[in-house]
Amino acid sequence: MIKITVPATSANLGIGYDTLGMAVSLYAHVTMDRASELTITGCPEEFRNADNMVYQSFLYALETWGEKPFPVSIHIETEVPVARGLGSSSTLVVAGIMGAAALTNHTVTREELVALATSLEGHPDNVAPAILGAAVCSFTPTGELPRCLRYDVSPRLxxxxxxxxxxxxxxxxxxxxxxxxxxxxxxxxxxxxxxxxxxxxxxxxxxxxxxxxxxxxxxxxxxxxxxxxxxxxxxxxxxxxxxxxxxxxxxxxxxxxxxxxxxxxxxxxxxxxxxxxxxxxxxxxxxxxxxxx
Structure with a gap:
């Protein structure tokens, strides 16, 4: 059994539309394990099905790596409110990919995590700081993987x-x-x-x-x-x-x-x-x- 903890994020930071994001101290906690059938708990009833974002991201990662899908148990506890601009979907996407890697013993770098999560989310501005922490400026050169510039943020703020x-x-x-x-x-x-x-x-x-x-x-x-x-x-x-x-x-x-x-x-x-x-x-x-x- 594994537990993935992913921070919420604040994207844009006012001036950095679709380029800047910062990880902040609210968290989503996702526990995963192999199981005999898919079970999802912790989240509202409407999300306890195969369309769940953690599970869909899990399946996407397995397909990307050429792994066969298998049933899992997923428990989600999150402090990040849904659809309020704090990267709730990014936390779940990142958790699903990391869970897939851990349960298949697949070694994944943070750079690969950013690339996979960006392909699902569409922009790296939320997923990059969720994965890397701190503040991140992201851009994607044509035909290349996202480039992420990480900036430490003063602990006084x-x-x-x-x-x-x-x-x-x-x-x-x-x-x-x-x-x-x-x-x-x-x-x-x-x-x-x-x-x-x-x-x-x-x-x-x-x-x-x-x-x-x-x-x-x-x-x-x-x-x-x-x-x-x-x-x-x-x-x-x-x-x-x-x-x-x-x-x-x-x-x-x-x-x-x-x-x-x-x-x-x-x-x-x-x-x-x-x-x-x-x-x-x-x-x-x-x-x-x-x-x-």
């Missing part, structure tokens, strides 16, 4: 995460983003991506705030989150330096380097937005882990 009780579907979020942008918008983004990654590395919240001024997606996606303006105002008034939409939403993530500020802000947010879940998170530096039970 705290990410106050506000999760509204409603979903923003990725397909809907992509529809509102323009498919073409002016040259000056592209130039605006490029320097700020470098600034944001440097700010995360050094813990320079002033630099992070200055760089986090997106013109590609957040001006359009914020309209899909009814609480965006009110939460942003509360976070900045409460001492956070900046805020971004996590993934395609609806989760919002504010940044500070002061633990006391983070705790007071969490209290304020819980009072003002009691329907939202709030967490004070750090950057996960380990990425996906596996242990034998």
């Amino acid at each position: 705290r990410f106050i995460t506000i999760i509204p009780p409603y979903e923003v579907h990725t397909a809907d979020a992509r529809k509102v983003v323009p498919t073409e942008v002016p040259l000056n918008t592209a130039v605006w983004q490029m320097g700020r991506i470098a600034g944001l990654t440097r700010g995360l590395e050094t813990g320079d919240t002033a630099l992070i705030a200055a760089a986090n001024d997106d013109r590609l997606q957040e001006p359009y996606r914020r309209a899909l989150i009814p609480d965006y303006d009110a939460i942003r105002k509360a976070c900045l008034a409460g001492g956070a330096k900046t805020l971004w939409i996590s993934g395609s939403g609806s989760t919002l993530m504010a940044v500070t380097d002061d633990t006391i500020v983070a705790k007071f802000l969490q209290v304020r947010l819980r009072e003002q937005f009691p329907e939202c879940a709030t967490h004070i998170l750090t950057c996960d530096t380990e990425g996906a882990q596996i242990e034998y039970l």
Whole structure:
């Protein structure tokens, strides 16, 4: 029996549309073992079938490696909310692939994990940090495997995460983003991506705030989150330096380097937005882990 632990992720990080992602300290835990028939427990009843994302990723990996499929028992316990912009699907995809490798004694590198998971997810921005930990900038050269640049994130930083009780579907979020942008918008983004990654590395919240001024997606996606303006105002008034939409939403993530500020802000947010879940998170530096039970 094996247990795979995969961190949640925040993609885009405001300025890095489809390129940046960061692993954070919420986790999905998936236990797997060979069995006489497929059984899935722990998750809601609607996901306890052969269409389960962990199982489908497991089958995909076996097929890729030329292995015959076999029945397994899967138990899923996750802190990562579904369809809220925290990479819930990526955690399950990564767990399924790692489970397939472990149960067939197949040695797999993190680079191969990223490539397989990207082929299922479509983009490496969530799966890469889930596998590698820390912050990751990803791109895929034509005809090649994804390239991933890993950036350590200052341990001083705290990410106050506000999760509204409603979903923003990725397909809907992509529809509102323009498919073409002016040259000056592209130039605006490029320097700020470098600034944001440097700010995360050094813990320079002033630099992070200055760089986090997106013109590609957040001006359009914020309209899909009814609480965006009110939460942003509360976070900045409460001492956070900046805020971004996590993934395609609806989760919002504010940044500070002061633990006391983070705790007071969490209290304020819980009072003002009691329907939202709030967490004070750090950057996960380990990425996906596996242990034998």
